Amino acid sequence: MPPLEILYQDDSLVVVNKPSGLLVHRSMIDRHETRFAMQMVRDQIGRHVYTVHRLDKPTSGVLVFALSSDVARRMMTLFNSAAVNKHYLAVVRGYCDEAGVIDYPLKEQLDKIADASAQQDKAAQVAVTRYQRLATAELPHPVGRYATARYSLVQLQPDTGRKHQLRRHMKHIFHPIVGDTTHGDSRHNRFFRQQFECHRLLLAATRICFPHPVTGEWLDVCADPGADFQRVVSALGWEGA
Numbered sequence: 001m002p003p004l005e006i007l008y009q010d011d012s013l014v015v016v017n018k019p020s021g022l023l024v025h026r027s028m029i030d031r032h033e034t035r036f037a038m039q040m041v042r043d044q045i046g047r048h049v050y051t052v053h054r055l056d057k058p059t060s061g062v063l064v065f066a067l068s069s070d071v072a073r074r075m076m077t078l079f080n081s082a083a084v085n086k087h088y089l090a091v092v093r094g095y096c097d098e099a100g101v102i103d104y105p106l107k108e109q110l111d112k113i114a115d116a117s118a119q120q121d122k123a124a125q126v127a128v129t130r131y132q133r134l135a136t137a138e139l140p141h142p143v144g145r146y147a148t149a150r151y152s153l154v155q156l157q158p159d160t161g162r163k164h165q166l167r168r169h170m171k172h173i174f175h176p177i178v179g180d181t182t183h184g185d186s187r188h189n190r191f192f193r194q195q196f197e198c199h200r201l202l203l204a205a206t207r208i209c210f211p212h213p214v215t216g217e218w219l220d221v222c223a224d225p226g227a228d229f230q231r232v233v234s235a236l237g238w239e240g241a
Helices: 037-045 069-080 165-172 186-196 227-235
Strands: 005-009 013-018 060-066 085-093 099-103 128-139 149-158 203-211 218-222
Touching (some): 005 037, 005 218, 013 037, 037 060, 060 069, 060 218, 099 165, 128 165, 149 165
Antiparallel strands (some): 005 013, 013 060, 085 203, 099 128, 128 149, 203 218
């Protein structure tokens, strides 16, 4: 795997563009994996790094690391206080509304191995996602029960940071993200593999904005969604979107 693209770096932070399929750090869930973003960044810059947030393994995009434990604590305070604005791009099934807010509490999803000692009966947590439709496409292929297949390109902005929030919220409004093997539609996932050779989750963290934890300067860091994502966008005629 080539070195990770560094989007921003100073004495306190380093921000990279994580590719789809790469874990942020070691996990009991994927014991066979040998490559991790945390380790790769450490080797690239020659410094120890600290995680302050996560991206799912299949999600690509902007990933922030702190370069000291003190900065890591400050960054986690920013994340927990909703001072960090995160923007994602996704391709979803169907024509979703032009804009909306999904306010739907989510129960914490626990892994049988990694979360074996965690409380199993927690109440659902507040979860809010804002979305805006950027473009639509209709293809002359009967993927499901309809004669054509419809898709939307959407921008997603989570106000909270629950596990798999965007994937679960889009499923909740019946517009699952294409390529989601857990919460998605297997027929459309298969169609995108066959039609576009797309084998990834079409969800990318494309922008993150927050006050610098040391200087207070407003940072606005962007990343492209990846060549494989952009190939699908082009095939669906969404370059201008």
